[in-house]
Amino acid sequence: MVQGSPGRRDQTGISQQMISIRDKKDFLAGLIFVGSGVLGWVLGLDLTSGTITRMGPGYLPKFLSSGLILLGLFISLKAIRFGESSLERWTFRPMFFIFGGILAFAFLISRFGLALSVLVVTVLSAFGTPEVRWKESLIMGVFMAGLSALLFIYFLGLPIQVWPL
Amino acid sequence: MITIFDSLALGFSSVLVPANLLFCLVGTLIGTLIGVLPGLGPVATIAMLLPITFGLTPLSALIMLAGIYYGAQYGGSTTSVLVNLPGEASSVVTCLDGHRMAQQGRAGAALAIAALGSFFAGCVSTFLIALFGPTLAAFSQKFASPEYFSLMVLGLISAIVLAHGSVIKAVAMILLGLLMGLIGLDVSTGVARYTFGIPELTDGLGFVPIAMGVFGLSEMILNLERGQNRQFISTKIRGLWPTRKDFKDSWAAVVRGTFLGSILGVLPGGGAVLSSFASYTLEKRLAKDPSRFGQGAIEGVAGPESANNAASQTSFIPLLTLGLPSNAVMALMMGAMIIQGISPGPGVMQERPELFWGMVASMWIGNLMLVIINLPLIGLWVSLLRVPYRLLFPAILVFCCIGVYTLNNSTTEVVIMVIFGLLGYLFAKTGCEGAPFLLGFILGPLMEENLRRAMVISRGDPMVFLTRPISAVLLLFSAILLFIVIFPAIRRKREEAFQE
Numbered sequence A: 001m002v003q004g005s006p007g008r009r010d011q012t013g014i015s016q017q018m019i020s021i022r023d024k025k026d027f028l029a030g031l032i033f034v035g036s037g038v039l040g041w042v043l044g045l046d047l048t049s050g051t052i053t054r055m056g057p058g059y060l061p062k063f064l065s066s067g068l069i070l071l072g073l074f075i076s077l078k079a080i081r082f083g084e085s086s087l088e089r090w091t092f093r094p095m096f097f098i099f100g101g102i103l104a105f106a107f108l109i110s111r112f113g114l115a116l117s118v119l120v121v122t123v124l125s126a127f128g129t130p131e132v133r134w135k136e137s138l139i140m141g142v143f144m145a146g147l148s149a150l151l152f153i154y155f156l157g158l159p160i161q162v163w164p165l
Numbered sequence B: 001m002i003t004i005f006d007s008l009a010l011g012f013s014s015v016l017v018p019a020n021l022l023f024c025l026v027g028t029l030i031g032t033l034i035g036v037l038p039g040l041g042p043v044a045t046i047a048m049l050l051p052i053t054f055g056l057t058p059l060s061a062l063i064m065l066a067g068i069y070y071g072a073q074y075g076g077s078t079t080s081v082l083v084n085l086p087g088e089a090s091s092v093v094t095c096l097d098g099h100r101m102a103q104q105g106r107a108g109a110a111l112a113i114a115a116l117g118s119f120f121a122g123c124v125s126t127f128l129i130a131l132f133g134p135t136l137a138a139f140s141q142k143f144a145s146p147e148y149f150s151l152m153v154l155g156l157i158s159a160i161v162l163a164h165g166s167v168i169k170a171v172a173m174i175l176l177g178l179l180m181g182l183i184g185l186d187v188s189t190g191v192a193r194y195t196f197g198i199p200e201l202t203d204g205l206g207f208v209p210i211a212m213g214v215f216g217l218s219e220m221i222l223n224l225e226r227g228q229n230r231q232f233i234s235t236k237i238r239g240l241w242p243t244r245k246d247f248k249d250s251w252a253a254v255v256r257g258t259f260l261g262s263i264l265g266v267l268p269g270g271g272a273v274l275s276s277f278a279s280y281t282l283e284k285r286l287a288k289d290p291s292r293f294g295q296g297a298i299e300g301v302a303g304p305e306s307a308n309n310a311a312s313q314t315s316f317i318p319l320l321t322l323g324l325p326s327n328a329v330m331a332l333m334m335g336a337m338i339i340q341g342i343s344p345g346p347g348v349m350q351e352r353p354e355l356f357w358g359m360v361a362s363m364w365i366g367n368l369m370l371v372i373i374n375l376p377l378i379g380l381w382v383s384l385l386r387v388p389y390r391l392l393f394p395a396i397l398v399f400c401c402i403g404v405y406t407l408n409n410s411t412t413e414v415v416i417m418v419i420f421g422l423l424g425y426l427f428a429k430t431g432c433e434g435a436p437f438l439l440g441f442i443l444g445p446l447m448e449e450n451l452r453r454a455m456v457i458s459r460g461d462p463m464v465f466l467t468r469p470i471s472a473v474l475l476l477f478s479a480i481l482l483f484i485v486i487f488p489a490i491r492r493k494r495e496e497a498f499q500e
Helices: A014-019 A024-043 A059-081 A093-126 A132-154 B004-015 B017-037 B043-054 B059-081 B089-103 B107-140 B145-162 B167-181 B207-226 B244-266 B272-286 B299-314 B316-321 B328-339 B347-351 B355-374 B378-384 B389-408 B413-429 B434-457 B467-486 B488-499
Strands: none
Touching: A024 A059, A024 B004, A024 B167, A024 B299, A024 B413, A059 B167, A093 A132, A093 B207, A093 B389, A093 B413, A132 B244, A132 B389, B004 B017, B004 B059, B004 B107, B004 B355, B017 B043, B017 B059, B017 B355, B017 B378, B043 B059, B043 B207, B043 B328, B059 B089, B059 B107, B059 B299, B059 B328, B059 B355, B059 B378, B089 B107, B089 B272, B089 B299, B107 B145, B107 B244, B107 B299, B107 B316, B107 B347, B107 B355, B145 B167, B145 B434, B145 B467, B167 B434, B207 B328, B207 B413, B207 B434, B244 B272, B244 B299, B244 B316, B272 B299, B299 B316, B316 B347, B328 B434, B347 B355, B389 B413, B413 B434
């Protein structure tokens, strides 16, 4: 990570820089920290803080949340003027299919057993890449279902249902 | 009087039984496998396999998990040399000269030096653990809550100093980790914090779903996003054995890498990745002709590969003697120990000597196995690399899902893994490191407990941290480290070091 060096400071005028954020990555990172700090503070409001000598359950949460807010603000504000970075391209295809596959697994496992859940998560997640091949992913799904049933249930004896009830 | 040799003999006698040898072999095999495969690291693998260890004896479980970690350091170099793609984050620098050597037809020499250097480093660092472990454990018996708190402060601050990217973002990541570590019932008062009425959260967020989400899932998505172009060295590997000149050129680098790695491995936040970079930089500085680096200099393979293996082993020292995990893998090892009913710390060596010494002995045996696994069987691992990622990642995902689910038979934890996968992706996109976050998360509850206990002992006097000598020294070290980071001239030097 290249940090803003003092030599990079632009002397041409502030007006241009107020419009564009120079370090977009850091700016976003700072916002995330501020957001989590605010969330931590608000959700911890009903916890009693106590004092430094007699700490309550809310003392550290508030201390850490305020630290996050301050650091986040500093990072974001600094990123407006110093440094240089832009956000990379975000692709939603892998995220959609991988997270979708896992959530499907979570939904299915306790209701329909291991075999079906594994088949579904394998096939669904395989679509996370454009290189996916229909038949191949199905074969892979059946293979993984068999392998995991063999390994986790028959060999390791974990208490999971293989087939739907 | 028990000597180190008696203790080692005890260790070997506990390892040299068929079951433990088998799990040592299984661990090193899995470690090599995930080391060879890019995009699957030891953190995610150990997290995945944690449920499997429930049924094993404590020693077998720890031997296997440790084998995965140092085994991955061996395997990582194979991919770096042959495919120019780091199999493991700690083998990134090995690509520079290792792959160039492969292009020059010297792949065999590069792989052999990496394996033999790693073996030397493994032997030395095993010996160092045996040598310094007991001393450190005896020393840490003097520790009470204030000392533990100060020690963790020092740990977190050195994690900041050693973080790769921006210092201030690392600090924020630690705070975020500490905050998330507080989720669950408050130990002193029993008040529920941030649990939203979800029963799974009362015991705190599970470490495994978080580690798998932040490291495993986000890495997988990034891999898919980037797409992978694997360029193989198509020529067959001829002549595995290095020439006499290769040995002459690289032995000094191996020795230096071993000692550098051993030292950096002990530091919290250090570990295998940092030490391989540091060793490469050191070798380049010391070389008579630095321009050879990047053109296939064998020292550039020998040094870092020895360093990462040494570091992966010495990073067990703080965990086994102080009960303090120094990186994400050690945090998982700590989790594995707790699951087995062992509380990591100085007590382990006293109450369960066969466990400590058994692990030390298993490391030496494991390293021996790894040389055999890696050198003659290299062809097998290379053929594994030809499995395309589009087939690999769904399989990895299946193991992640089953691994997390079977921890507590809880679907909520599977969903938590998804949430942290998303968070990990956000971190990666904004240039924030996951490691300080995880370290903060692990240490958060421990720090709070020790802080509040220390305050109770001292009847609310915060000066207790300065009036107790060991605690004061630890805090002084922390202050010096913090000063170094903030002081601009040294900070610039540090950035230069990471640039290389």
